Amino acid sequence: MEYSLFKFSANIKTDIFLKDPESSTLGTSIINNGVDLIHQIGFEEFNFRKLSQKMGTTEATIYRYFENKHKLLLYITSWYWCWVEYQLVLHNTNIIDQHIRLKNAIKVLTVPNEHHYADINLQNLFNIICSESCKSYLIKNVDDLNKYGVYFNYKKIVAILSQIILAINPTYPYPHMLVTTVIEGIHHQKYFAEHLPSLTDKVDDPEYLINFYFQLAKNAINQH
């Protein structure tokens, strides 16, 4: 595996977009502004008319890149999982202790350590991931979309984390369940902490989420 330390280009299924947004400045502007606008007004209120107005372009132009706003959300979430994959490589290269690898992975999934990457506001992006990403698959045509491989990037992260778990305990029977429980759990707890605090437990320690899910996973893996 070869990775550049200073650059990563998103490896996203072409079925998600009509025209690759990374192929033009207008395309990347759709992504950057899209992230910010979805963060600002929420996915339900978000539409291509508002985005085009924010960007000073027209609706029709955006439709040449994405079939609809759901495909844009799919692109944004896929981009996030690409970014996570890149971060995992960055943080776990040369780490041999599998428990540390797991903890590093949970850390990456819990908080972006930078503010911007390639003009994308990572804070806003992570916020969207917590509050909107499940809407990319909780839809009626999920099976069709899945056939086209649009969830590839999420699945890959789940596979990578599962590998770490199996490296700790090769007989652990539920690695994928545990991983998605942790990932979706992180997103929910972040959201609850901000909006529905009685559904979570807020603690002063900035690493409490990381520790909670790391302990949860460690106990589950080693108990079997």
Added chain:
Amino acid sequence: MEYSLFKFSANIKTDIFLKDPESSTLGTSIINNGVDLIHQIGFEEFNFRKLSQKMGTTEATIYRYFENKHKLLLYITSWYWCWVEYQLVLHNTNIIDQHIRLKNAIKVLTVPNEHHYADINLQNLFNIICSESCKSYLIKNVDDLNKYGVYFNYKKIVAILSQIILAINPTYPYPHMLVTTVIEGIHHQKYFAEHLPSLTDKVDDPEYLINFYFQLAKNAINQH
């Protein structure tokens, strides 16, 4: 606390509806048909026009009960949490062993043991809960809605489960986080098993989900 064994009436915040659907046959018909139609076509495709056609009534009539389709979803999810509360009483009355209480609770949350209740198709309802319920709070106006208490019924279930956890270990610091991780986890795994199997681990044992989350919770609680 007094509970009737044979009947329960949903205790739902009046801010959710304009006119109580339990106060008329048309109102209950909106709920029953709403559950079935949302299950059938998904919440995004669902609207009051289609529901009124299915029911042989008019859009305007439904709007007299609910402001919009999101409020209807909120009602349906609240009704589900009322039903869960009722089931918890039913299954845990006279049970003193807190571990069994916890396992019973997880069992209730994992699968409805009946097919219908009060003309509501519980299978369809549970399906909606897995795939749509998080859309009732993953929205931009969540804070306003929360002020009006519309998430009361979910919070109550989380509080009840947290109490069981604290009864097992009074010093456990994250009961709410653990409970919501388990509840949302169950919903996700059910959905993944049906649509995105590579994100979960399907096992023949029909109780594998119950066991997985019970073990997860037990380990977490007792390790502290």
Added chain:
DNA sequence: TGATTATAATAGCAATACTATCAATAAACT
């Protein structure tokens, strides 16, 4: 220079998410 491509500008249309009005009917009260 001419041909191709990308974007802008504008228009338009079907569907959605409501709201308003009024008539018909049924229930409830005197």
Added chain:
DNA sequence: AGTTTATTGATAGTATTGCTATTATAATCA
């Protein structure tokens, strides 16, 4: 029995959304 009141049906209408089509203009490339 007659009058008020509440509920639903029927119809219409409006603003917004989601999306497509058309033409014009600017940028790029052979």
